[in-house]
Amino acid sequence: xxxxxxxxxxxxxxxxxxxxxxxxxxxxxxxxxxxxxxxxxxxxxxxxxxxxxxxxxxxxxxxxxxxxxxxxxxxxxxxxxxxxxxxxxxxxxxxxxxxxxxxxxxxxxxxxxxxxxxxxxxxxxxxxxxxxxxxxxxxxxxxxxxxxxxxxxxxxxxxxxxxxxxxxxxxxxxxxxxxxxxxxxxxxxxxxxxxxxxxxxxxxxxxxxxxxxxxxxxxxxxxxxxxxxxxxxxxxxxxxxxxxxxxxxxxxxxxxxxxxxxxxxxxxxxxxxxxxxxxxxxxxxxxxxxxxxxxxxxxxxxxxxxxxxxxxxxxxxxxxxxxxxxxxxxxxxxxxxxxxxxxxxxxxxxxxxxxxxxxxxxxxxxxxxxxxxxxxxxxxxxxxxxxxxxxxxxxxxxx
Amino acid sequence: xxxxxxxxxxxxxxxxxxxxxxxxxxxxxxxxxxxxxxxxxxxxxxxxxxxxxxxxxxxxxxxxxxxxxxxxxxxxxxxxxxxxxxxxxxxxxxxxxxxxxxxxxxxxxxxxxxxxxxxxxxxxxxxxxxxxxxxxxxxxxxxxxxxxxxxxxxxxxxxxxxxxxxxxxxxxxxxxxxxxxxxxxxxxxxxxxxxxxxxxxxxxxxxxxxxxxxxxxxxxxxxxxxxxxxxxxxxxxxxxxxx
Numbered sequence: 001x002x003x004x005x006x007x008x009x010x011x012x013x014x015x016x017x018x019x020x021x022x023x024x025x026x027x028x029x030x031x032x033x034x035x036x037x038x039x040x041x042x043x044x045x046x047x048x049x050x051x052x053x054x055x056x057x058x059x060x061x062x063x064x065x066x067x068x069x070x071x072x073x074x075x076x077x078x079x080x081x082x083x084x085x086x087x088x089x090x091x092x093x094x095x096x097x098x099x100x101x102x103x104x105x106x107x108x109x110x111x112x113x114x115x116x117x118x119x120x121x122x123x124x125x126x127x128x129x130x131x132x133x134x135x136x137x138x139x140x141x142x143x144x145x146x147x148x149x150x151x152x153x154x155x156x157x158x159x160x161x162x163x164x165x166x167x168x169x170x171x172x173x174x175x176x177x178x179x180x181x182x183x184x185x186x187x188x189x190x191x192x193x194x195x196x197x198x199x200x201x202x203x204x205x206x207x208x209x210x211x212x213x214x215x216x217x218x219x220x221x222x223x224x225x226x227x228x229x230x231x232x233x234x235x236x237x238x239x240x241x242x243x244x245x246x247x248x249x250x251x252x253x254x255x256x257x258x259x260x261x262x263x264x265x266x267x268x269x270x271x272x273x274x275x276x277x278x279x280x281x282x283x284x285x286x287x288x289x290x291x292x293x294x295x296x297x298x299x300x301x302x303x304x305x306x307x308x309x310x311x312x313x314x315x316x317x318x319x320x321x322x323x324x325x326x327x328x329x330x331x332x333x334x335x336x337x338x339x340x341x342x343x344x345x346x347x348x349x350x351x352x353x354x355x356x357x358x359x360x361x362x363x364x365x366x367x368x369x370x371x372x373x374x375x376x377x378x379x380x381x382x383x384x385x386x387x388x389x390x391x392x393x394x395x396x397x398x399x
Numbered sequence: 400x401x402x403x404x405x406x407x408x409x410x411x412x413x414x415x416x417x418x419x420x421x422x423x424x425x426x427x428x429x430x431x432x433x434x435x436x437x438x439x440x441x442x443x444x445x446x447x448x449x450x451x452x453x454x455x456x457x458x459x460x461x462x463x464x465x466x467x468x469x470x471x472x473x474x475x476x477x478x479x480x481x482x483x484x485x486x487x488x489x490x491x492x493x494x495x496x497x498x499x500x501x502x503x504x505x506x507x508x509x510x511x512x513x514x515x516x517x518x519x520x521x522x523x524x525x526x527x528x529x530x531x532x533x534x535x536x537x538x539x540x541x542x543x544x545x546x547x548x549x550x551x552x553x554x555x556x557x558x559x560x561x562x563x564x565x566x567x568x569x570x571x572x573x574x575x576x577x578x579x580x581x582x583x584x585x586x587x588x589x590x591x592x593x594x595x596x597x598x599x600x601x602x603x604x605x606x607x608x609x610x611x612x613x614x615x616x617x618x619x620x621x622x623x624x625x626x627x628x629x630x631x632x633x634x635x636x637x638x639x640x641x642x
Contacts, residue, residue, distance in 0.1 A: 120610065121562040156597040159561040179598040184417055185438065189449075192533060192601035200559040200596070225460050234413055238462065247412030288409075335419075353402075353409040381402075382410050 004339035004376045005314050009326050009389055010306040011396035015264045017304050017319050019045030020297040021075075022280070023214030023273035026051045026061035030275055036068035038274050038281065042293060045300045046075035046106065048213045048270045050152060053082050053090040054113060059097045066103045075106040077270075079152040079172075079213060084114045084128035088137055095141050107146035109172055109213075110134045116153060118223035121160050132164060148172050149205065152213060153223050154179070155197050158204070165205035170267075172211040173201060176219040177254075178243065182236045184250070187217060188333045191257040192312065198265035211268040215258065216278035217251055218243040241277040249353060249382040252288035253331035256384060257315035259296050263304045285357040291367050292329070292351075292384055299327060305394060313338060314379075318389070326389030332379035339376040340385075343393055348373050352383035423472070425479050426505035428632075435470050435483035437501065440508070442632055445575055449530035449602045451628065453499045453512050455487055458521040458615040463487045465497055479503040487520075495520045495618070499527075508630040512587075516618040523614040526588055526607035527626045531555075533601050535575035544570035546589060555603065556594075565592040568605060580633045587626030 021044045029035060039047070047069055051062045069076050082090050091110070098105070112134050114126035129137075135147050149163025150172040158173040165171075175197060177190035202210050214220075218241045222228050231240035245251050255271050262269045272278040272289060280290040299319045305326050307316035313336075318328030332338050342348075347370040358364050367386045377385055404414040420433040430440040436452035455463040465485030473480035480502050487495040495516050502509045512527050536555050543551045545567040553565060555573075565571070568590045571583045588607035595604045607626060608616075618624065 154598060155559070156561070159559060159597055175599040177599055180595065180600050180604075183434075184411075185420070185433070186600070189601045190599045193596045193599045196533065196537070196557075196559055196596045197599055199557070203558055229461070235415070236413075236417070244412035244415075248408065248410050250411055287412075353406045355409075357409070 002336075002338070004341040005310050006341045007307055007309045007314065007316050007328075007330070009318065009328065009394045010308070011320065011394060012264070012304045012306050013396075015304040017263060017296075017299040017302050018266055019075075019268050019300040020259065020293065021046035021048055021077075021268070021270040022293065023047070023270055023278065024049045024065055025220070025273060025275070025277060026058060026065050027055055028276040029061065029065055032064050032068050035065060035274055036071065039068055039072045039074060042274075042280070042290065042297065044074060044293070044297050046077055046268070046270070047274070048077045048079055050079045050214070051081070052113075053080060053087075053094060059093065063097060063101055066101050070101070070103045076103065077107050077109075077211070077213070078105045079109045079111070081111050081113050081116065081152075082129075082134060084112050084126065087112065087129055087134055091138060091141050105145070107148055107170055108138065108142065109148040109150065109152065110138050111152055115151065115157070115161065116221055116223060117226075118153075118157055119160065125161075131161065132167065135163075135167065146170055148211070153221060155201060157223060158201060162204050165207065168205060168208055170209045170211055171201060171205040172213050174213045174215045176215065176239075177217060178219055178238050178240065179224070180238060182238045182240070182243075184236070184245075184335065187245070187250075187254065188257070191254070191261060191315070191333070194258065194261040195265065198262065202265070209267040212262065212266050212270065214270045214273055214278070216243075216272045217245055217254060218278055220277040246272070246278060246289070247282070247287050249288045249351070249384065252292040252351070252384050253315065253333055253382040255289055256292055256296070256317065256329055256331040257333055260307070260315045260317040263317055281360050284360055286360055286362070287357070288351055288384065291358075291365060294365070295329065295367055295386065302327075305389075309340075314340065318387075320394075321388075324391040326387070326391075326394050328387040328389050330377075330379065330385045330387065332381060332383050335381045337378060337380050339378050341376050342387060342389065344374050346373055346390060346393075347371060347388040348377055348385055350377070350379070350383055350385045352380040354380070421472075423475070423479060425475075425503055428503065428505050430503070432472065432481060435467065435485075435499065437481070437510075440630075442506075442579065445535055445579060446532045447575060447581055447632065448630065449532040451501070451508075451510055451527070451529050453483070453497055453526065454528045454606070455495065455497060455514075455525045456523040458523060460523045460614075477504075491518065494518050495525070497525075506632040506634075510628045512624075512626045514618070514624040516620055516622045518620050520618040521615045522618065523616075524606065524608050525618070525624065527628050528607075529583060529605040529628060530595075530602035531605070533596070533603075536573065536603065539573050539575070541565065542572040543568050559596045560594045561597065563591050563593050563610070564603070566609065568592060571605070578635055582631045582633075584629045584631075586628070587624065
């Protein structure tokens with residue numbers, strides 16, 4: 001095994017952990033009961049709901065999804081796909097139904113269906129209603145609502161069709177690492193590009209909140225070729241919504257790496273979804289990703305710690321807990337075991353491939369069981385760990 | 400250590416493992432040979448290329464998976480020689496034969512691709528792809544020699560470009576560090592570059608056949624395509640051109 005990786009910890013003062021939420025596709029949600037149960041156990045800071053108004057039962061399904069969200073008092077961000085022809089009546093119906101539920105979304109993104117496809121910068125763009133024009137229509141219906149600019153698809157689409165920054169209340173897009181390559185190494189390498197993506201997006205609208213909406217290893221739609229890659233066998237393929245790694249530690253480690261890059265760079269982050277296309281449980285078991293998202297969502301609003309590993313094989317993030325210690329989360333982003341040097345007295349919990357998946361209804365949370373340690377921490381391939389770092393090891397701690 | 404099925408499933412959600420990368424060293428140059436592609440080529444620990452590989456697309460931009468006939472390290476000295484050959488089959492049998500040969504010394508890489516169509520073959524793009532890493536590249540000056548011989552000096556932008564940063568690349572020169580210059584030469588087609596950070600890939604991609612050309616296109620029966628990319632590294636000469 002290579003030498004132990006040293007990780008250093010420093011206070012950041014002004015930087016807070018962004019809220020972390022999950023996505024929800026109303027047409028793929030099994031039931032309101034599933035949603036209610038998962039929201040309660042996961043504790044997301046918000047839910048990004050995607051509804052396609054071209055689907056005849058879209059509004060009914062939306063209502064079904066909103067009720068449990070209302071009971072949990074979780075913030076709702078609505079990502080709405082509209083018909084390209086005459087979107088006005090569809091928006092008015094949406095407004096009417098929303099009023100009926102008594103639930104006010106925190107914000108709305110309106111996307112004309114033609115803009116789910118990608119266009120070359122100098123190519124032929126749709127002649128139907130544009131996102132800017134659709135938002136203007138939305139303003140007439142929702143004069144006080146936050147209306148966003150951007151896309152529910154990938155950064156590329158935002159970069160090629162930039163909203164007027166003065167006309168939007170938030171900026172948003174998603175990412176997927178499997179557009180061009182789906183092997184394990186490429187997917188983890190994609191984390192390296194995120195700081196570039198976040199800085200480039202932020203520069204398009206520096207004065208409004210920047211939300212990265214539902215992102216996962218898979219792709220929920222293919223803006224470049226119309227259809228997703230058929231993948232019933234669950235292989236590692238590009239542009240698929242059935243990536244096998246979603247179920248494994250791999251996705252937990254990747255998501256932790258994503259949050260590590262997002263801290264200080266985005267105002268809000270949404271990873272994976274309740275039910276398809278990026279589920280965090282199956283009907284029987286929680287995926288490791290569930291436990292990581294639950295843990296990181298609890299950190300929202302706390303002062304972030306700068307957690308700097310010596311090399312990029314390890315992802316690290318953390319925040320200052322109320323007792324002055326660091327609540328630090330680590331992930332091994334490689335297929336080789338790594339030792340982490342954290343000093344000689346700390347507490348830690350490890351989630352690796354030696355741990356049986358937990359039952360969907362279980363109240364066992366492996367990452368909540370921290371135990372005293374004194375040796376370097378060994379992380380198996382794609383293992384995730386949670387560490388309570390003593391205050392004395394944090395640079396800038398109050399003495 | 401061999402991982403057992405339940406272990407693999409807990410890691411990857413599938414018991415199917417990937418081919419493990421094979422680390423190789425040629426003097427001060429290291430690389431990983433991974434499924435017929437070169438990845439992470441470094442010199443003195445500085446990453447020079449994120450990858451170099453052959454990519455055969457179908458008529459809908461899907462990526463063919465060739466049936467591999469040979470994939471091997473032919474020899475490791477005095478130069479490293481790598482060979483990766485395969486066939487793309489359709490319902491009538493083999494349609495395209497692809498052979499990639501790579502030769503590498505400490506400061507020189509030569510990648511040659513030969514494609515031979517057994518029958519008319521529809522493709523959106525078939526050829527060699529080079530990936531440049533982000534570290535030591537973003538923000539650097541790039542000198543591009545175009546196919547018409549014209550020279551253009553540009554930069555790898557900090558902000559992600561929505562359109563291709565460089566077109567018609569015959570030669571690309573940049574200096575990853577003040578002490579190291581690299582030159583890439585492209586032969587056999589028109590090459591251009593995409594800022595792949597748009598899709599959260601950690602690379603700039605240089606690929607054959609401009610996106611603006613019609614796709615798919617057809618390779619006729621018996622047609623032979625030959626492409627070649629070379630990489631030349633020079634140390635201690637780059638002080639002046641580094642920006």
